[in-house]
Amino acid sequence: MSKVVTRFAPSPTGTLHIGGVRTALFNYIYAKQNNGEFLVRIEDTDRERSTKAYEKNILDTLSSIGLSPDKKPINQSERNDIYIKAAEQIIASGDAYWCDCSEEDLEKMRNQQMADGKKPMYDGRSRRLGLERSSKTVLRLATPEDGEIVVNDMIRGEIRFNNAELDDLILLRSDGTPTYHLCNVVDDFEQGVTTVIRGEDHISNTPRQIHIQNALGYPALEYAHLPLVLGPDKKRLSKRHAATSLEEYKDMGYLDSAILNSLARLGWSGGDKEVFYIDDLIKDFDIKDVQKAGAIFDITKLDWLNAQHLSHLSLESFIEHIKPFAKKINIDINDHQNAHLLIASMRTSENTLFDIAKALRPYFMDVSDYDEKAIERFLSNGTKNLEDICDLLETIDEWNEEQIDLLLKEYQTNNNLKVPEVNQPIRIALTGSTKSPSLGLTLTFFDKKEAVSRIRKLKSFLS
Numbered sequence: 001m002s003k004v005v006t007r008f009a010p011s012p013t014g015t016l017h018i019g020g021v022r023t024a025l026f027n028y029i030y031a032k033q034n035n036g037e038f039l040v041r042i043e044d045t046d047r048e049r050s051t052k053a054y055e056k057n058i059l060d061t062l063s064s065i066g067l068s069p070d071k072k073p074i075n076q077s078e079r080n081d082i083y084i085k086a087a088e089q090i091i092a093s094g095d096a097y098w099c100d101c102s103e104e105d106l107e108k109m110r111n112q113q114m115a116d117g118k119k120p121m122y123d124g125r126s127r128r129l130g131l132e133r134s135s136k137t138v139l140r141l142a143t144p145e146d147g148e149i150v151v152n153d154m155i156r157g158e159i160r161f162n163n164a165e166l167d168d169l170i171l172l173r174s175d176g177t178p179t180y181h182l183c184n185v186v187d188d189f190e191q192g193v194t195t196v197i198r199g200e201d202h203i204s205n206t207p208r209q210i211h212i213q214n215a216l217g218y219p220a221l222e223y224a225h226l227p228l229v230l231g232p233d234k235k236r237l238s239k240r241h242a243a244t245s246l247e248e249y250k251d252m253g254y255l256d257s258a259i260l261n262s263l264a265r266l267g268w269s270g271g272d273k274e275v276f277y278i279d280d281l282i283k284d285f286d287i288k289d290v291q292k293a294g295a296i297f298d299i300t301k302l303d304w305l306n307a308q309h310l311s312h313l314s315l316e317s318f319i320e321h322i323k324p325f326a327k328k329i330n331i332d333i334n335d336h337q338n339a340h341l342l343i344a345s346m347r348t349s350e351n352t353l354f355d356i357a358k359a360l361r362p363y364f365m366d367v368s369d370y371d372e373k374a375i376e377r378f379l380s381n382g383t384k385n386l387e388d389i390c391d392l393l394e395t396i397d398e399w400n401e402e403q404i405d406l407l408l409k410e411y412q413t414n415n416n417l418k419v420p421e422v423n424q425p426i427r428i429a430l431t432g433s434t435k436s437p438s439l440g441l442t443l444t445f446f447d448k449k450e451a452v453s454r455i456r457k458l459k460s461f462l463s
Contacts, residue, residue, distance in 0.1 A: 003034075004037075004194050007039040007191060008027050009198075010024075010058050011043045011049075012057075013049040013051075014245075015058075016245065016247070018237070018249070019199065022266055023199060024062060026264075027195075028067045029264075030224075030285075031070075031195075036194075039073070040059070042058075043180070045077060061247060065256045066278060080177070083178035093215060095141065096215070097139070098132065099138050099139075101122075122140070124168055136174055139172035141211060145163065149163065149207040151207065154222060154288055155291075163207075171212070181208055185218065188221065194222060195223075195224070197224045199226050201228065237297050253353030258308070260281075261309065267293075275305065315340065315347075319339075325354045325356075326357045328357070329361060342445050346359055346360055367454065370433075371433045371434065378421070379462060383458075383463070386425050386458065387459065392407055404443050408440070429455040429459075430442060
């Protein structure tokens with residue numbers, strides 16, 4: 001077999017959807033597994049909706065996530081002459097004809113077919129009329145009227161299509177512009193594509209495109225149709241389920257490697273192993289193991305995978321990753337005298353970089369509000385413990401974790417209190433919530449004066 005060449009062919013009519021990223025990922029992996037090439041094609045023939053801004057977003061996002069194409073991307077909008085030449089070749093072969101049916105004619109035809117209980121489709125009425133090209137004609141492919149197309153899909157196995165159920169699709173519109181199917185087939189050939197990996201919503205396009213390939217004498221391609229990405233309600237993933245743009249997930253603080261890991265698991269499982277990096281996927285992924293059923297996107301699974309990928313970062317790398325998220329909420333990591341220890345203690349506090357950055361906020365600026373449920377639970381019986389602990393903390397000469405823990409333990413024992421009754425009110429005072437590292441360590445992230453001041457502030461707030 002010739003060198004494997006795959007392609008990802010997005011339309012620049014919006015930002016990159018995570019379903020599209022998964023398609024790009026599987027194309028990339030399959031190409032790299034076979035020492036082949038991964039290409040990108042921008043399908044921008046929809047002039048009204050396509051924009052250069054979206055095109056840039058798609059290409060920049062693919063590059064930033066590590067899925068760069070092996071050759072410069074091509075734009076369909078710049079290749080019209082190539083498509084027209086291919087259409088002329090089909091006309092010359094006798095596999096296409098001109099059709100002058102109006103929209104009204106076609107509408108009547110479809111209505112009658114539905115009234116007769118038939119599938120609405122073009123009935124080929126212009127096929128043998130020998131019409132000439134004009135400003136009112138479209139060019140249609142003369143689809144074989146009998147026989148079948150058999151697609152050996154790498155995921156779904158053999159798929160059969162009866163030619164009699166495929167109508168004569170339009171190749172050139174009345175204004176002379178080529179249609180999606182013609183552009184798609186010609187570009188795959190011109191780019192040397194050998195393998196088409198795309199969503200299952202394209203299955204019905206495949207036999208139509210194979211007929212165009214046959215009319216042009218192009219070689220057969222490999223096909224794999226991926227299951228759609230679904231929301232928890234098993235409907236196609238949309239904004240009502242979760243963010244759908246890759247950019248949004250990056251902005252929330254999910255690592256690129258975790259996003260790719262999560263997308264790779266949408267419809268594919270590799271044994272008991274859960275955490276994959278791109279090199280692991282190139283080694284372990286098998287497209288034949290992709291499931292046929294829709295793949296449900298689970299944000300909690302992405303959260304878990306992101307936490308795993310974050311834990312694999314060195315502390316230095318983690319700090320570099322979190323800096324831009326801290327900056328978004330006006331935190332400069334270098335403003336804390338014990339930043340490395342603080343971040344090392346807090347790096348597992350949340351699942352995303354942005355949420356971890358927000359959890360760091362109380363260590364860099366005053367607490368602006370308190371968790372009401374925490375106050376209700378741990379301070380509903382008054383503030384005596386806070387008063388006592390304030391007085392005790394002020395007596396400590398050596399402000400370190402060991403001395404603080406010793407003092408708090410002694411107070412708890414002498415007053416016959418449970419640990420949360422002592423510790424949680426102090427946490428609320430320091431951070432606004434009950435989540436923090438061990439309390440002695442948490443107190444050392446503030447100097448003694450600041451710690452005592454925050455406890456008194458909470459006491460005053462409750463009064």
